[in-house]
Amino acid sequence: MKIHIRNPRLIDPRNGIDTQCDLFIAAGRVVGIGNPPVAFHANQTIDADGLIACPGLVDISARLREPGFEYKATLESELKAAVAGGVTSLACPPDTDPVLDEPGLVEMLKYRAKQLNLAHVYPLGALTRRLEGKQLTEMNQLMEAGCVGFSQANAPLTDTQVLRHALQYAATFGLTVWLRPEDAWLARGGVAHDGEVAARLGLPGIPSSAETIALATILTLVEDTGARVHLCRLSTRDGVEMVRQAKARRLPVSCDVAAHQLHLTEHDIGYFETHCHLKPPLRTQRDKEALRTGVADGTVDAVCSDHTPVDDDAKLVPFAESEAGATGLEFLLSLTLKWAQESGIALPAALARVTSEPARLLQIDAGHLSVGAVADICLFDPEHYWKVDPQALLSQGKNTPFLGLELPGKVRWTLVAGQIAHRA
Amino acid sequence: MHASIPPSLPDAERLVDALTAQLRPLLGQDPALVGIHSGGAWLAQRLRDELGGDIPLGALDISFYRDDFKRIGLHTQTKPSNIPFEVEDRHIILVDDVLYTGRTIRGAMNELFDYGRPARITLAVLVDRGGRELPIEAQVVGARLHLLPGQNLELLRDGNGRFSLKLHEGS
């Protein structure tokens, strides 16, 4: 299959390209930029007038719900949602049932994902068995099975001795540990930011200090063990500041935020809107501004969807009883564009946060469009606004706090390894 | 007596005099006056002053007894009913300004019976305008008029306590 993409605006953040030029694809790879290779005869020409071509998005946190939670979503439904959102590579956390703590499970997941021939799937292995925070997993074998990092997902790891050992063991093999900084005791029972809205609605709160205390512990242990740690889903201003200082001290840490955190605050909970029940909780306007600044100045390396499809029954209950999370794969591009627009960020810099930077964190060869690279490409119309209609989402999870909103950026074509995976 | 649309409304003050004269013979039965909020309550108060002295006086707000609650809901302004005497075995003179369909009187009698069982109820109204929808009649009447369904007769009270009648044409 040879494809000629005619006249898009090509944005490739890693290679510093932002120009109007044609793209040529053959045998699943990019074979020409600007000019075709000799004797190139396209089977298909895509007219990309008015579209932006960028590397397929790399989402470092998307729950696919398989195995174990097929009533919430399936591999097939969520990978279709991924390519519909322009996402061609994604990392999935290990909180499935059973937990991804055995090489066989990881191999099966990778195999099944590959059969579907949609987005590339990179599992994160469990850091501890059954995510119980007690016994380490066989990280070395899990890595060989295809795990790109090791994570506790949202499960607490309260025993700091286990945490220290996990970091030491991971450092031995140069593995990256992914941790969401949240003190389990301070977060216990909490469902919303411990602030004005929680006080008004009578919801149990999670204070900002739950994040900063956990960060202080983790950063101290990083310094102590030399382990490389990726900090997931920062939510507070002080948390961003701590990471900024840690990076200035050249600690081997990176971090991400969920795209919805750049747009929502505790006030969006309104009258107990369960779609705004999220982990970590939506915080204040001041926190939101600090997260935006952090993404802009590079303190925050990547923006992810934190895609969490939840079934209706788990959201149709009182707020505190509802399951946390929002569907996100089909929103990652639009929410990134909206942030860039509102914060005056140039498109290449904004797109780097969802392409080249997350690829670097995962240490995978993706997120760029050099000649010879795998042709994972997203073609989108930046001028098209779409209205969020849950029934039109491909994800099985219809749970979104952006219901009814108009968002910028419509994905027209998604190519995975040179094949057309999505067309709209 | 059986005029169609009256060229001019009767003088309310004269009607008060007429009512007073008709009620005076009943005083021997030790009655109590109960006015229906709001025009009937003004009138009952005035009648007690005219009749002289110590007749017990009460007032009813029949908001909770209206039969059109399901259609129009509760009035935004309700006043507490106030019956500061025993209703049981008492002769009650129920007073209202205008008698029309009879539904207000039905509500008032229902409410009255929730206070006790009166020995007797006499209905006194300033104007009977016709148009009854229930088998209710007044024993003491100041004037009888024949008004059209859309018309609405209202009792007004000025700063000096003087009464007058006002006719509103239907919308």
Next chain:
Amino acid sequence: MNNPQLDKNGRLKHLLSIEGLPKDILTQILDTAESFAGVSEREVKKVPLLRGRTVCNLFFENSTRTRTTFEIAAKRLSADVVSLHIGTSSQSKGETMLDTVNNLVAMHADIFVVRHAQSGAAHFIARHVAPHVHVINAGDGRHSHPTQGLLDVFTIRRYKPDMHNLRVAIVGDILHSRVARSEIHALTTLGVPEVRVIAPKTLLPEYVERLGVHVYHDMRQGLKDVDVVMMLRLQNERMNGALLPSAQEYFKCYGLTPDKLALARPDAIVMHPGPMNRGIEIDSAVADGTQSVILPQVTYGIAVRMAVMSMLAGSGE
């Protein structure tokens, strides 16, 4: 954001919380309750207003006392009353809360009185019931208990009619109290110029001052010259733990005793939503003393609940 409590004509459709209710609606509820207060003193303590309507008390959390006052109020309005204690039984059978509610709607319930341990439960039900059904929140988690808040301000208005010239102190576990939140919103909406909360820091929510109250930690300072003292119940499970060391120490610091009450204005009234913990948040000498209006609160509670039900039932389909 639409106010889920009002219909499109601005009339009360559900009573879910005091917050968000305009002052004129609060005043209308209190005025209507005045009229109903008289009904309770008559030989027949009943009016025919809700004849043919069905009020369903839906208690996911037990409270004999609140349920009883709602039952009496509904019966005095001539409604048919069904009371269900749902507890955890039908929920553990796999039936969701919405299943339970929709079953009762199918049986033609007109008004739901809902009590639930989770904040927002009444909002949730109101959002998902058929449009002709009305919901009254009888307490949801820590969030709101609007009829309690209303009966408290009704009581205050009876004893201290000039609301614009009052100092009110609310004492105790503000953090976990739906009653306190409702009282605060009711008092500030009705124009009470100074509302104080008195509690240790462990029993106050973050940013409580944004609700428009003055914060005191010392009860003797907080009670100085107040006109109304509203005590809150301290739940048993909070008495010994990380929030408070012991009931004895709590009583010493925050229990209402005659000598502490003496710091308030001489004609100050003392209130409590019940049930009281004598000797923990309130001394018996105060609870049974001349300044206590705790029993009148209970009586007025029925009139206030009658007013709310009749206003909802009259707001149409």
